[in-house]
Structures are given as structure tokens and as C-alpha cells.
Amino acid sequence: MPNEQENGLLYFPKATLDRLKLYQMVLAELPDKENISSDEIAERLKITPEQVRKDISYIKYNGKPKVGYHIKTLLEELNRLFGTTNKNNVILAGVGHLGAAIANYPGFSAYGMEIVALFDSDPQKQGTFVRDLTVLPIKDLRRIIKRFKVEIGIICVPKESAQSLAEQMVACGIRAIWNFAPIILRVPDDIVVEDENISISLLGLKHKLEQRRQERQIVKNTPS
Amino acid sequence: MPNEQENGLLYFPKATLDRLKLYQMVLAELPDKENISSDEIAERLKITPEQVRKDISYIKYNGKPKVGYHIKTLLEELNRLFGTTNKNNVILAGVGHLGAAIANYPGFSAYGMEIVALFDSDPQKQGTFVRDLTVLPIKDLRRIIKRFKVEIGIICVPKESAQSLAEQMVACGIRAIWNFAPIILRVPDDIVVEDENISISLLGLKHKLEQRRQERQIVKNTPS
DNA sequence: TAGATTGTTAATCGATTAACAATC
DNA sequence: TAGATTGTTAATCGATTAACAATC
Numbered sequence: 359m360p361n362e363q364e365n366g367l368l369y370f371p372k373a374t375l376d377r378l379k380l381y382q383m384v385l386a387e388l389p390d391k392e393n394i395s396s397d398e399i400a401e402r403l404k405i406t407p408e409q410v411r412k413d414i415s416y417i418k419y420n421g422k423p424k425v426g427y428h429i430k431t432l433l434e435e436l437n438r439l440f441g442t443t444n445k446n447n448v449i450l451a452g453v454g455h456l457g458a459a460i461a462n463y464p465g466f467s468a469y470g471m472e473i474v475a476l477f478d479s480d481p482q483k484q485g486t487f488v489r490d491l492t493v494l495p496i497k498d499l500r501r502i503i504k505r506f507k508v509e510i511g512i513i514c515v516p517k518e519s520a521q522s523l524a525e526q527m528v529a530c531g532i533r534a535i536w537n538f539a540p541i542i543l544r545v546p547d548d549i550v551v552e553d554e555n556i557s558i559s560l561l562g563l564k565h566k567l568e569q570r571r572q573e574r575q576i577v578k579n580t581p582s
Numbered sequence: 583m584p585n586e587q588e589n590g591l592l593y594f595p596k597a598t599l600d601r602l603k604l605y606q607m608v609l610a611e612l613p614d615k616e617n618i619s620s621d622e623i624a625e626r627l628k629i630t631p632e633q634v635r636k637d638i639s640y641i642k643y644n645g646k647p648k649v650g651y652h653i654k655t656l657l658e659e660l661n662r663l664f665g666t667t668n669k670n671n672v673i674l675a676g677v678g679h680l681g682a683a684i685a686n687y688p689g690f691s692a693y694g695m696e697i698v699a700l701f702d703s704d705p706q707k708q709g710t711f712v713r714d715l716t717v718l719p720i721k722d723l724r725r726i727i728k729r730f731k732v733e734i735g736i737i738c739v740p741k742e743s744a745q746s747l748a749e750q751m752v753a754c755g756i757r758a759i760w761n762f763a764p765i766i767l768r769v770p771d772d773i774v775v776e777d778e779n780i781s782i783s784l785l786g787l788k789h790k791l792e793q794r795r796q797e798r799q800i801v802k803n804t805p806s
Numbered sequence: 807t808a809g810a811t812t813g814t815t816a817a818t819c820g821a822t823t824a825a826c827a828a829t830c
Numbered sequence: 831t832a833g834a835t836t837g838t839t840a841a842t843c844g845a846t847t848a849a850c851a852a853t854c
Binding site: 367 | 591599603604606607608611626627663664665666668670678679680682683684686687689690693694695733734741757758760764765766768774776777778779780781782783784785786787788789790791792793794795796797800
């Protein structure tokens, strides 16, 4: 293993790790194909096949010359790496449009995520059902987290209340936060935070369009 | 300007660009502070102040020694860079839970995005209202895109229909796609695609948790 | 066997960090 | 002025690419 550290853990360059997520997605999308070549993965993601091979060389799996990668096996290895088969009990707070959408997201169980409770500070929403779950008041947070050994909290509240909610979750024993509110949360270092920040994504979209616009202007102003 | 290219466009390292988005967010969050130091920005994002200064040095804005960066001015410069003040007419297809949530997202107008029409292939949904907009059938796509000079299409349909929808949007003249479906779209090179992929984000979350788990195991198995 | 495709090593390129100069 | 903070240059580090060896 070329990338093993002293403690036995594997090291992955951050960029490699991000691409491995994309490979997982590409492979999971594929119908019932047996094998796939680095060329085909690369083509779908608009990167080079060398890059794909280099990245895959970091995990303990080997493709076959002339055949490519065995999709099922490689996918299993990627899933082991990401820990997708581990089970987690999850809570979600903020049952607005976005919260309801996330709560109804069908893909969760494939990743071992089970939502065990929903929370909202709005008394009007408390007691109502979303899917098969009653919306609970925030004061029940601690009880539920203890009872279901909840590790992950999903934050879908407006950005004004996100920081305070995060602190309450942490105080109640949550280990990881999946944050959909468009702010930077401040939490202790040992708490895992994954941001799904629509505003950041929007900045990326706007910037790409702005770049295209500027490129067009240059073409227009360049005498041919 | 140290990073100017021959064509006059500025070049930014990709990593720098991603962090500039975070700076935009941090500054936009701030109450009515006048100035902010590289130290404070760095502290909030858990990076180094040197990195912050280096990144900001790429844009044509200068901070003041002993004072820091003037928030309002820097924010304006970042917004110019990202093109957030440009106006775009936008359509959204797929008015399920997620689509409705996106359509109701309050932050769009601040980024110059105006949703001018909603689409869904489900006849049951066609004719119903979401916000102040009627849901239209897909066959109206071309007409609306032409009429409103729509540049951006938001895809919120299930992943099975996302590729075909993307192709229709492209055929009707869309220049950019904001894709919320968890698949890799295949579109021509001149089409801008920004993915907001919840599954990828979920992989990131699971992986960070898996890493923590492994680290804990090592600590446990290391004789002290 | 020849050919196709993977895997690895070395070279290049790019990004981060460190050191320090500039300046308010 | 002294001190704090920004800005820049050079050194280091890390990631990508190119070349080619390995192998089915």
C-alpha cells in the first residue's frame, strides 16, 4: 500500500477524495455493465484517464489490463472507504419547504441514514406529520438524541437560527452536522460539519456565467 | 495586477476561487462592522490568515495595514468578480418537494436570479400554483425560454428524467444548468453546469464520520 | 503473440507556507 | 515613532501529468 500512514490509515489527497466520490456516483449510475475502463470514467467526468487510474491506485483494489475495473467490486471498495454501509440514526430540524424535501429524499436508506425524528420551533407545525414522523418541539432534542443514540443532525432552519440550533445539538451530544443553512457554523473541532450551501453553489454558477460573458466580450473586441 | 493574462482576464487558482466564495459569505453575514482583519476571517473558516491575505491579493482591492479590510468595499469587489449583480431569467423544472423548496428560496433575488416559469411533466401538477407561478407542461419550454430570454435552467426532476430534460433545455437555447439531480449530466462543452449534488455531500459526511471512527479505533488499540 | 489497458515512477506544474518588507 | 497588520517574494510542499513498464 503506497499511501499508508504510520497509524495504518490510508492517506488520500483531498482532490483525489473528491474525485473518488464522483467515481462512486458514476459507477452507481451504471446499468448492469460488468466492467468499465479508466477511459470511460474519465470521459464522463471530463478528466484524463491517467488521473482516474492514479486516483484508483490509492485504494486497495486492482483493475485488470485489457478489461478495466470490475464495477461491482470497485463500488464495494469505494463504499467501504466512505463508510456508506454504516448505519446512522439522524434527526432533522426545520421542517420548512427544504426540510420537508430533505426528509422525503428517497436516497437516504441506501447510505444507511435513518431519520428518526423531526423538529421545528413553530408550534403550528409541532404535532403535524411529515412522512410517518410527527414534528416535535426543540425541547425534546436531548431526550430523542439520547434515546436513539443519534449521531447526525440535519439543519434546515433559516440562517438566523442555525447557529443557536447547532449549539443546542452539540450540547445534546450530536457528533456530526449536515448544514443546509447558508452560514458558516462555529462548532467545536471534534464535531464533523458538512455544508450543503446553496448560496455557495449559486456563486459558482454566477461566476461561470460571468466568465463566459467576459470571454465573449474579448472575442468581440479582438480584430480578426 | 500580478495575475493578469494576455487577454486581460484575471486568473485565479481554483482553490482560491472556492475560498473567495467563502469570504463573500462570511462578509455578507457580518452585522454592521466596518472592517475585518485577515485573522478574523481565517479564524471563522479555520484556515490561516496568510492564506486569506494571499487569496485577497488576487483581486484588485487593498486592505489597510493596522485596520484590515473594509467590508463593504471588499464585498462589492467580490460581487463584481462573481457577477452577482447581473440579472438572469431562470426557469425551474420538477416541482416536487425539492423543486418547490428551491422555487421558494428567498435568497435568489439578492443574486439577480428571477424565476419566470415552473415546469412539470405531471399533468396533475400542471396548472397549479407555486408562489405566484403556474406550473407549465414541458412542451412550453421553448416558447418560454425564447420569450423571456432565459439563460439558466434549474433541474429538480428525479434522476431518471434529468438527462433527457437537460438535453431538451439545451436544445431550446439554455446556456447554463443548475442541476439538483444526483447524476452526472452529459451536455455540450459550451453549456455551464453547476451541480448541487446531495448524494456527493452525503458521501462527504459519511466519510468524515468513518474517518473519526477509524481514528478512535486506533487510539483504543494503541497501548498507552 | 500482439494489443489493449492498468499501474508506477519521475518530471512538471501549481498551490501553500514562511519570511520579511511595506505602510498606515 | 512603534506596533500592528497587509502585501509580496522565495521556498516548500503537494498534486497532476507524462512516460513507460507490467500484465492479462
